[in-house]
Amino acid sequence: xxxxxxxxxxxxxxxxxxxxxxxxxxxxxxxxxxxxxxxxxxxxxxxxxxxxxxxxxxxxxxxxxxxxxxxxxxxxxxxxxxxxxxxxxxxxxxxxxxxxxxxxxxxxxxxxxxxxxxxxxxxxxxxxxxxxxxxxxxxxxxxxxxxxxxxxxxxxxxxxxxxxxxxxxxxxxxxxxxxxxxxxxxxxxxxxxxxxxxxxxxxxxxxxxxxxxxxxxxxxxxxxxxxxxxxxxxxxxxxxxxxxxxxxxxxxxxxxxxxxxxxxxxxxxxxxxxxxxxxxxxxxxxxxxxxxxxxxxxxxxxxxxxxxxxxxxxxxxxxxxxxxxxxxxxxxxxxxxxxxxxxxxxx
Numbered sequence: 001x002x003x004x005x006x007x008x009x010x011x012x013x014x015x016x017x018x019x020x021x022x023x024x025x026x027x028x029x030x031x032x033x034x035x036x037x038x039x040x041x042x043x044x045x046x047x048x049x050x051x052x053x054x055x056x057x058x059x060x061x062x063x064x065x066x067x068x069x070x071x072x073x074x075x076x077x078x079x080x081x082x083x084x085x086x087x088x089x090x091x092x093x094x095x096x097x098x099x100x101x102x103x104x105x106x107x108x109x110x111x112x113x114x115x116x117x118x119x120x121x122x123x124x125x126x127x128x129x130x131x132x133x134x135x136x137x138x139x140x141x142x143x144x145x146x147x148x149x150x151x152x153x154x155x156x157x158x159x160x161x162x163x164x165x166x167x168x169x170x171x172x173x174x175x176x177x178x179x180x181x182x183x184x185x186x187x188x189x190x191x192x193x194x195x196x197x198x199x200x201x202x203x204x205x206x207x208x209x210x211x212x213x214x215x216x217x218x219x220x221x222x223x224x225x226x227x228x229x230x231x232x233x234x235x236x237x238x239x240x241x242x243x244x245x246x247x248x249x250x251x252x253x254x255x256x257x258x259x260x261x262x263x264x265x266x267x268x269x270x271x272x273x274x275x276x277x278x279x280x281x282x283x284x285x286x287x288x289x290x291x292x293x294x295x296x297x298x299x300x301x302x303x304x305x306x307x308x309x310x311x312x313x314x315x316x317x318x319x320x321x322x323x324x325x326x327x328x329x330x331x332x333x334x335x336x337x338x339x340x341x342x343x344x345x346x347x
């Protein structure tokens with residue numbers, strides 16, 4: 001079987017890498033189409049996953065239009081060269097278009113109810129659209145699974161936090177520290193939305209620094225008050241797992257912290273009526289996340305967590321979550337096998 005993975009964002013390296021590695025170990029041909037955005041290719045390099053860059057992220061509406069065209073051409077060229085049986089992507093029209101044009105099956109993962117335009121252009125060409133069980137919308141060819149994207153790589157079957165990895169980079173996993181994440185809010189689906197204000201970022205980092213070390217990962221320049229050792233991108237989940245608090249305006253890292261059982265605080269303009277189902281479930285059903293529309297309230301709660309992290313309570317809640325949810329990589333591998341369009345897969 002030949003499988004092409006479409007990786008357009010750093011989070012998708014984590015989402016698809018365990019499945020890609022399992023398929024490769026099983027003797028299947030695996031190809032990765034990468035987009036140069038943030039640390040995407042750095043993560044692929046660190047994971048030792050070979051890839052071909054088919055587009056590069058720009059800034060501004062005109063550059064996005066140009067990149068869409070570049071991506072349509074680039075991934076189609078790659079697909080024609082490797083002749084995949086299955087193309088696996090998140091919401092990306094270029095990936096499903098390429099799958100159709102080369103006669104492959106298209107498997108799409110989607111966990112964002114806010115993503116409407118690109119989703120509409122993607123779902124209709126997909127053979128299977130995989131969504132979390134609590135996803136608010138019904139979509140064509142939908143296959144629901146009881147889990148979160150982040151459990152593809154942070155489920156205990158896939159990830160064990162390594163304190164030695166932190167010590168190698170000057171971090172004491174037993175010390176009091178917080179992890180902070182700021183994103184750029186420049187994606188097309190972020191138009192009109194925002195997270196921490198510049199003043200809020202400074203206030204957050206300064207307030208946390210009074211109670212422990214603050215490790216900041218940011219798109220753009222972090223506030224000057226941030227300190228601590230530099231931790232490479234491949235060790236970020238180890239850093240999150242041993243943290244006393246996570247706080248930020250990143251959607252993905254908030255979920256990562258929550259499923260790891262780390263006290264997690266999230267703020268953004270998405271919070272409130274119409275918030276994504278995964279955040280509502282993590283907060284209301286499992287008590288593993290706190291979301292605030294008001295950044296001052298988020299700062300106050302983050303400081304409370306850093307001062308007295310509720311580790312034991314969250315560990316119990318995480319065990320209940322893991323008992324309820326599936327290993328998403330195992331689910332993905334089953335879907336790929338069932339969707340395989342190669343001749344040898346036919347009955």
